[in-house]
Amino acid sequence: MPGGPVLVEGPVEITLDDGSTARSDRFLVALCACRRSRSYPFCDTSHRRRTRPPPTDAEADAD
Amino acid sequence: MxxxxxxxxxxxxxxxxxxxxxxxxxxxxxxxxxxxxxxxxxxxxxxxxxxxxxxxxxxxxxxxxxxxxxxxxxxxxxxxxxxxxGVPGGDDVTGVLEELLAEPIEAVGISHHLRDDGELWQLREYVVHRSIYHLKEAEPHAWVIPRLQGRAKAALVAVEFDEFGGGRAERMHSQLFADLMDELALDTSYGAYLEVAPAEMLAVVNMMSLFGLHRRLRGALVGHFAAAEITTAPSARRMAQGLTRLGVDPLFYTEHVEADAVHEQVLRRDVIGDLLRREPGLAADVVLGVQATDWLEGRFADLVLGRWRSGRSSLLVPMSDSR
Known part of the structure; x- marks a missing residue:
């Protein structure tokens, strides 16, 4: 997935830089490839594009 | 009984x-x-x-x-x-999914409120609302299984297997939710809060049953499922932060952060991708499922946040502090 996680078939056991291990026995595991995840090494969708919302009707009325 | x-x-x-x-x-x-x-x-x-x-x-x-x-x-x-x-319609599946994949900055939703300022009584009300669905989590979606073929079917069943705890009853998402209700001193029995759930909440669950029970609406069911999985991970992260702030075990929501980051990819790539390759005529129904989910969830959030802003209960009958 461009810009998204790396998908690998579970179960997986990942050894991290600090020597600790992370496990997941899900059928498919999404591994963070952008380093922004707060659940690293697992994807938490932090790679998503962030946008400013268009003004809503309520805000437009307030202007 | x-x-x-x-x-x-x-x-x-x-x-x-x-x-x-x-x-x-x-x-x-x-x-x-x-x-x-x-x-x-x-x-x-x-x-x-x-x-x-x-x-x-x-x-x-x-x-x-x-x-x-x-x-x-x-x-x-x-x-x-x-x-x-109530929805714009169209058949641009990629376009409507892309919209959901962008995380708005400065958004104001229920999960944002509960992360930052929500009070315990508001969390309890929210859990009461959601119990209408989460105590039968993933069940309406099981009806679509015989209506899919090949890769779309296998991928959707894999997601459902995860929803039902990967073969372990104590890990079923409906059970994790019941555990959360128990910690909040709420009644975990199925249907206990039907009488206090407003139409805005019932409509979300009725939509799933409608799409699930009608084979002709299989595209809408898949679109709904994808929309729900795409939007859950970020909101579950905020909910987990809110629960931690209020001293409540966030397991139900932390499980959904990682699970739904995976499910989203599977739904988009394998389920919707394969379904539309087989049945391209279902694109408009997939869009309906995505947009109807977004619309009904928005109506529910408007009701709840509107009531809370004026200090009122969002339930049909306010709860006392005990069960």
Whole structure:
């Protein structure tokens, strides 16, 4: 997935830089490839594009 | 007791369904009802619940009663027309999914509120609302399985397997939710809060049952499922932060952060991708499922946040502090 996680078939056991291990026995595991995840090494969708919302009707009325 | 007790009626339609289920007069005629109002949504919910667990004291025969099915069809026609009328429509599946994948900065949703300033009574109310769905989490989606083929079917079943705990009853998402309710001193019995759940919440669950029970709406069911999985991970992260702030175990939501980051990819790539390769004519239905989910969730959030802003309960009947 461009810009998204790396998908690998579970179960997986990942050894991290600090020597600790992370496990997941899900059928498919999404591994963070952008380093922004707060659940690293697992994807938490932090790679998503962030946008400013268009003004809503309520805000437009307030202007 | 083989199911929850029947709730009080909210108008002539739901009163007619309840009296049909309990004493046997023909079910009510449906005409000119508000498709998103309390009465129609409860009446439709009662009809659908017969396909899940039924109600205490109501014969199982009612599930396939032709008269009641006719009433259900009339209720569904009004509801489905309201859904179609409430959303922009189109057949650009990639476009509507891309919109959901962008995380708005400065958004104001229920999960944002509960992360930052929500109080414990508001969290308890939110969990009561969501119990209408989460105690049967992933069940409406199981109905679509026989209507899919090949890769789309296998991928959707893999996601469902995860939802149902990967073979371990204690890890079923519905059980994790019951554990959360228990910690919040809420009644974990199925259907306990049906009588206090407003139409805006019932409509979200009725939409799933509608899309799940009709083979012709299989595209909409898949679109709904994808929309729900895409939007869950970020909101579950905020919910987990809110629960931690309030000193409540966030396991139900932390599980959904990682699970739904995976499910989203599977739904988009394998389920929707493969379904539309086989049946390209379903694109507009997939879009309907995505947009209807977004629309009904928005109506629910507006109701809840509006009530809370004015210091009021978002339930039909405010809760006392105990069970």
């Amino acid at each position: 083989n199911g929850p007790k029947l709730p009080p009626a909210r108008g002539p339609l739901s009163a007619g369904v309840i009296s049909a289920l309990t004493s046997g007069p023909p079910p009510p005629q449906v005409a000119g009802a508000d498709p998103l109002g309390e009465d129609l949504q409860l009446a439709l919910y009662l009809c659908y619940e017969l396909h899940y667990r039924g109600f205490d004291g109501v014969s199982d025969e009612w599930e396939w009663d032709p008269g009641l099915l006719r009433t259900r069809r009339d209720l569904e026609r009004l509801f489905l027309a309201a859904l179609r009328g």
